Amino acid sequence: MRRRSPNPHDRLFKAVFSVPANARALLLGAGLPAGVVEGLGRLRPAPGSAVGHGLTEVHRDLVFSSRLRGRGSLRLLIEHQRREQARMPLRALRYAARELEAWQRRHPRSRRLPAVLPLVLHQGRRPWRGERRLSDLLDLPPDLRRGLGPHLPALDLPLLDLATTTLAALQRLPGPPLARLALAALKLAAEPRADLLDVFERGAADVRAVARDPGGHDALGEVVRYALSVRRGLDLEAVGERLERVLGRRAREVVMGSTAQKLIDEGRAEGLAEGRTEGRAEGNAEGARRVLERLLRTRFGELSPATRRRLQAADPSRLEAWAERVLTAERLEDVFTTAGSARPKRRGRRKAR
Secondary structure, three states: OOOOOOOHHHHHHHHHHOOHHHHHHHHHHOOOOHHHHHHOOOOEEOOOOOOOOOOOOOOOOEEEEEEOOOOOEEEEEEEEEOOOOOOHHHHHHHHHHHHHHHHHHHOOOOOOOOEEEEEEEEOOOOOOOOOOEHHHHOOOOHHHHHHHHHHOOOOEOOEEEOOOOOHHHHHOOOOOHHHHHHHHHHHHHOOOOOOOOHHHHHOHHHHHHHHHOOOHHHHHHHHHHHHHHHOOOOOHHHHHHHHHHHHOHHHHHHHHHHHHHHHHHHHHHHHHHHOOOOOHHHHHHHHHHHHHHHHHHHHHOOOOHHHHHHHHHOOHHHHHHHHHHOOOOOOHHHHHOOHHHHOOOOOOOOOOO
8 A cells, every 4th residue: 555645734844843943933923922932941842642643634743842940841732734624722622631641641640730732833825714712612602601711621722824924924933044934935835826936035034044054955955845846847947046046056056956865765765665565676766766757847848758768767776866967957868968978989090100
């Protein structure tokens, strides 16, 4: 059975916001006061989670734990939603209950429970119109609602709605530059007519700041890979040109080279999963071939039947060598031609002395 590939939206979300410093930016974006966020102490990714069983639209929620400053502990649950979900406060309450039950099993002698804070990042095209308070779901007359309110379960769900948050507001959000850049990319990707490559120029200061960080070129490569995944037909050369305007030619080559290699590795892994019944080498080649074909189409347009046959006949090492030339080749022929074979030397008779 074919293993389902991660959704590119969820993949970028998890790659960026599994980092605690970036997760803090979501808390601020959802409207929590800076002093409260500061008081949460150090966030640590939680190993494993009881959240998410049987859910749709969610690949994997992010869970963090924290020892609060002074006393107590907290579990932070962050869920990425691309569509508005009915009765979301009730679902969040279920998540919280599962976390508390799991915590109680691990600490059976404790008389106190950790605080559980659910948070939703909404990436939908339209603004979130659903309920955010659990009390809004209760079927009660107004007078009874007021009278019983203190005695009923309550939850006011923090929510960062990208549909109602402007790019300018995201660029002012406190926190790491990669968090702002990823949020801007997620927002633009939800708008079909938006130019997703604007994320690099409108967020030029953040792009440069990310590039200066250790591992920054790989982080930018994640955003580039996301853009290529969600905008089919996006021209690879156009992506590189926009990056070059912000970072310069050398940084562009590093980022785009890293992106191409990740796409190749991703395709190879997918091919391995599909090709286990046919053998590891066949699966490896199929994954690399699929990604290389996509890169060639993006750079040079539709491929001829002869080129497809050439790709089909190549082994994994040759496919990888061709993939390394995609970003620097000026013509399709240059991908398949080595420097030594481009102009064969003409052999003639040695002139007699």
